[in-house]
Amino acid sequence: MRPATDLLSRTLRTPELAAQLSLAKWDLLVRQARQAGLLARLHARFDELGLSEAIPRLARWHFEAAAALAHKQQIAVRWEVCQIRDALAGLNGPLVVMKGAAYVMAGSPAAHGRLFNDIDILVPRRLLNQAEAALMLAGWHTTGLSAYDDRYYRRWMHEIPPMQHIRRATVIDVHHAILPDTARYFPDPEKLLGRAVPVADLPDVYVLAAEDRILHSAAHLFHDGELPHGLRDLTDLDLLLRHEAATAHFWPRLVTRATELQLGRPLFYALRYARHFLDTPVPGDVWEALRPVAPSPVLLRLVDGIFSRALAPSHASCSDALSPVARQAAYVRAHWLRMPSHLLLPHLFHKAFISPHQENGSPKAA
Amino acid sequence: MKLHQVPPAELQDCLRDAGLWLRTGPFSLRIRSRIPTVAEGLADLYGQFEVRHPHETFADFHVDVNAPSLLRRWLRPQVDFSFDGQLPFMPLPYDQAYPMLEWGLNWCVSMHAHQFLIVHAAVVEKNGGAAILPAPPGSGKSTLTAALVLSGWRLLSDELALIDRKSGLIYPLPRPVSLKNQSIPLIRSFSAEAFINRASHDTAKGTVAHMRPPRESVRRQHEPARPAWVIFPRWAAGAATSLAPRSAAQTFMFLAQNAFNYSHLGADGFRTGTRLIDQVACYDFAYSRLDEAVQAFDRLAETPRQPEAAEHAPGH
Incomplete structure (x- = not known):
């Protein structure tokens, strides 16, 4: 089930069809791509395929402006990672950069046209307090959280509240694990740190191993309640998978690693929806190997109903009557996976009835 | 239509x-x-x-x-x-x-619109030269802009100077001029030709209304202009009209800080900004009387300007 109005994922699947779009369709494509944070990525895709000339003159500046911003952000991310490294130089442990910033540092194709909201880093839990103190000394501070949210983060989450730099306004998410302690599945952070690989031209900075980068992206996408960048994250996965699939024995390694880290189910979903939206090629025996962790057919139909809507471009033209319900369901499902119900129900109650009346509102991830 | x-x-x-x-x-x-x-x-x-x-x-x-x-x-x-x-x-x-x-x-x-370096400034043009008026709120920038465009200057923009990164030219966006508080009756009495719409009261900026852009400015809204001056207006009660040169380097820093997207553009923002500064004369302008201010601007538009700066920006 792919809605005909979802021009964005259709164009990501088959960019060459863009040459035939009417001006009215380009209007819609630009709008969907902007809301999904994918204008620059689409531009990069057209560029790689020599299709830039197909963009009508009237629409072109939207792509070029987004590409200029993405280009600047890549430079800024590299520089910012150096600043973080310097701030954490005294830390007796590795600094691991994750998600978007990791794609840039690793020179991955998933960095092409990627826009950033923040930089995610992973530090060993025993060093968390030390890392937070060091970052505060270097100018990053926790901002704008209610007391409830701050407590929620520190007690239950796998990360501390986002830290914003006092002058540059850049935001770091400091993680000590990739899922909360309370989650149904808990991939051991030590296992991730154990296989982290050094960044070529930047001593003391690491990124997760290639398979772990994919599994983290999948875990993040299918455990995070809010999906404003769902399709963008799915295109990250698509690019990572296509790139790594070229290396020998990639697929068996990925499945084995997923089992080791208890991330078989999110991997299953990641592959399923990457294929659904972006035609990501996945060999048949991978599905076979993931069968033990796949959901039951009944559950799968329900989850399909949710994610085929919640991961579509967050633009009015891609929504149907069930889209708001699906997004809400994705939000509740993510929390259900992250917390046992005796913790979850009071939390959702607080978010629904108390937070809206407080000054600070809710932070992005809580 | x-x-x-x-x-x-x-x-x-x-x-x-x-x-x-x-x-x-x-x-x-x-x-x-x-x-x-x-x-x-x-x-x-x-x-x-x-x-x-x-x-x-x-x-x-x-x-x-x-x-x-x-x-x-x-x-x-x-x-x-x-x-x-x-x-x-x-x-x-x-x-x-x-x-x-x-x-x-x-x-x-x-x-x-990152195809432009966008500076928070008004822009008006006469005799082919564009004057950029960057100024903090309260400096009387919009009032002066309204008076100038009611006196034969072309309105390019009241708020957003769109400096094209490729050509260095300023693109017009001649939308209505925003007027606040006492500026509204002041501009009404300045010119009978001014049309100002219904005011909204108690906004964050006080009472706000908008002045209709001159017909000629709208007709020429696709015609870019070459930057000639950067002028910092400052209204002060009883001040004598005076135009004093100011440092190009300081002007550049001010423009960079008051550009919406200077930091987004990286090195290209710097190139666009320095090329602009090389082409313009920079002034501080103090005034209290609108008619004298317009005369001073008219005299400036009549004096011969430095010839068009050679294209030297790398990468274009």
């Missing part, structure tokens, strides 16, 4: 339904609103602008100005500005719907 040719009832229907397609300078807009003061403001101020049926064509910015919900409309009437489903601002009182549209459109341009 021009907007003034659309009958009021049809304009309201259009805004309510498919939206009004409108071109302002380099940008096309599709505006939707059910609010009568928005239709009235557009009819009052945008009469000379080109409009089209929205189904036919591409629009750069799709914006809505509407009341958030039915319930809210009765309790405490408010209005939301939406950029294609995104709400960049907190709602404002219903009475401020029209100024909210203007502020929202400034936001759309300054957050997205």
